[in-house]
Amino acid sequence: MAESESGQEKTEEPTAKRLQDAREKGDIARSKELTTTVLLMAAAAGLMVFGTQIAADLEGMMKYNFALSRQDVFDPALIFRHLGDSAAEMLWSLSGFFLMVVIAALVGPTALGGWNFSSQALAPKFSRINPLAGLKRMFSMKALVELAKALAKFLLVGALCVLILLQQQNDLLAMGYEAVVPAMKHGMEVFGWAFLLMCATLILIAAVDVPFQLYDHNKKLKMTLQEVKDEMKNTEGKPEVKGRIRQLQREMSQRRMMGEVPEADVVITNPTHFSVALKYAEGGEGAPVLVAKGQDQIALKIREVAREHEVAIVEAPALARALYFNTELDEEIPESLFVAVAQVLAYVYQLKRYRQHRGPRPGDLGEIPVPSELRQE
Template sequence: MAEDSGQEKTEQPTSKRLRDAKEKGDIARSKELATTILLLTAAAAAMMFGGLVADKMAGMMKFNFALDREAVMDPALMFIHLGYSLSEALQALIGFFLVLLVAAVVGPIALGGWNLSMKAMAPKLSRIDPLAGIKRMFSLKALLELFKALAKFLVVGSLSFLVLYSSRQALFSLGTQDVFPAMSHATELVIWAFLVMSSTMIIISLIDVPFQIYDYTEKLKMTLQEVKDEMKNTEGKPEVKGRIRQLQREISQRKMMSAVPEADVVITNPTHYAVALKYDQSGGGAPYLVAKGGDFVALKIREIAEKHDIPILSAPPLARAIYHSTEIDEEIPSGLFKAVAEVLAYVFQLQRYKKQQGPAPKDVSKDLDIPEELRRDE
């Protein structure tokens, strides 16, 4: 019964509903995808700049630990050491931080795209409502978020243990190495361990992204009645109807004009009307109308015909009769078969004459027989 009454949300969200939701700031997002992108970018940046950071740290340690008594007792020299250390640290980390900044911007918009919504930024009292907050805490979404947090802990924690366990010999050997080689080796171990552990987030993202898209679509699904009401409200607006009719006319006119180069003849009024006919000799049917128009459209049909060497014949009575009695892609009325056959015969004879394969044809435009019921004065 629910489905028959149209109350069950079984319909996919319309483009208008998706657009309205986006204006409100409601779009599909995946925090796991953003976290994955940030962590993997951080790992890649660490691989790019890790050697530089290690070298800078070693230089800072060597510079700052080699202090004599005079430098320690002189505040000015200590400020010099501090300035040097800050400068070296900035040079070492600036590239790393810039890469992370880009990842921090790209990550959140990787799913759903960029969306700046003033409605979403507007203050809402419901956000500080304690009852609404308690309801959110015990909702199905909160339960799913808890499940995801536990899954992340188990996956990342397990892999971290395996990475550290497999690297235990290398970690223990650091204590037996000199300071600077140990620092370089430790940096390499940390970077690779971080990269492997960050890669585990890919698994969680591959599960979370499809779920977020599905959940977002399900949330915006509509009842059958909502779809009908939206169509009624949208298409009922005069400006929308006018725009639809305009687009339909433009599409129809473009299609019609593209068929003019395939016509066998264009018959004109000569300026007020123009009709383009095609006859499929292999099909055995009657000639049919591929394009027609008045005034400006008629002029455009003539221009296209001239451009593609389509014969143009001035026969006002026949042009008016075809224009008023025949629609696009329809065969001409039986009452005009004889007149159109004479025109086509004239056109084909004219083509042979131009190829010097026959005599000059006689102009038939003034002797065409148009039935009274198909004649039009205008």
């Protein structure tokens, strides 16, 4: 089991933050064998696709340059023009092959790990020239795996070369009896197939190397339990800081809530432990809305603000508790409490008319009908 410098075992999978930090440093899973295989396979495929045309263009170029008269050979301007024309013709002939190789050179390295650019990876690391660190890398598990891969590549490619030579020996010997042009095309075809088959053997090496690189990269980034805890603490903040933030959020929410109390139509109390403030748009289509609620000290503060702004305060313990526990801020009251709240609002409106000398003094509020399923004892 891998251990950290502190001696603790790295048993935890790397977190998203650790993976992101490693990526920013340029530390991502890469497989050189996969890159080599893709590049060589693309080159082999390019020879198969464009090989015949390249051979034909090479034939034309040789005819163009070798069919010079003695007078032309001693003409520097003509020779340089031939050289320029030949170079341009060959570049154009090889352009398709080069394009396939360039695309493979871009796709191969990113097939595992994706695109990534890190300026930190470009910075010089003096630890790389440390002899002790170099010796440690030479005798590490990764070095042994690299040695095994090199031997496997040598054996596979070498064995396939021998098989190809044995199988194609008749064709290779027959080329000596062919004309130059057919021999060139024939040779290009044989070379293309042989090169493709030899490159295909590297697929076996890449198939083993890719899982190993993913495993090795994940193992290297594994964390101890203490590292996970420290990262969570640094990412999410210290408990005391988080507690202070929550306290400030509660205070801001309470200040906003207290600002709604003066606009309320009634405050219903327990009378000491709970207070809820309701607002109702008379003639509106919606139900009354709970704009403030609180318990103990907050309930007392709601009543103080209500008295300062002459908002009616009604004692209805069962209804106050039912509204407190079954209605959230800025939500309409439950439908089962419509009758109870309507009775309270009617009482408040009668009381307001009495105080304005526009009606008789209302009687006692009486029993408020609160459904048994909403009662909170």
